[in-house]
Amino acid sequence: QSVLTQPPSVSGAPGQRVTISCTGSSSNIGAGYDVHWYQQLPGTAPKLLIFSNINRPSGVPDRFSGSKSGTSASLAITGLQAEDEADYYCQSYDSSLSGSLVFGGGTKLTVL
């Protein structure tokens, strides 16, 4: 069981908007620690998509956006494209048990 909970899968048609949730607790997201998001295309290494809750690294399209509230965070993808089909992971810091960087279990996005 991951410390951060994500839905196993989401799907949407091209052009639609989808969101992926990341639910934590008072020892991680709720404690104010930043949330980061990664995109992992099939057979490749993860790529940083959103850092510090809302920021996009250079080169990431503005179709991708992040938000955070309370003990949860969300990744939104608008104008869904076929190449967005991938696994998405949230990541934060957890202060319990001596502290650790933790990932969500991942969400498989299918573009219908």
Next chain:
Amino acid sequence: QVQLQESGPGLVKPSQTLSLTCTVSGGSISSGDYYWSWIRQHPGKGLEWIGYIYYSGSTYYNPSLKSRVTISADTSKNQFSLKLSSVTAADTAVYYCARGKDDDFDIWGQGTMVTVSS
């Protein structure tokens, strides 16, 4: 730009020590701005942070792996390394090295598959 490349044996016997090296190009691991991490991904599963080393040499490990993990750096070669002792089949995974800053990981290596089997 900065690139990371993992190297090491793809097959390790049970109870032995897994050893991997990450070679960094395009930037120095001695830079005070970043930390250098190892992350793994079990087949078909999610990501697990293993630990990291700061430019100062300080190390931080996942508590669940701490007793078996050592991360070290060789600044003269611009490399950092992972040693995981007493491996079992549960340590079979793709191992990634990554650069970190502010608790995120902004640059990743391509990953290397390590299988634990006799």
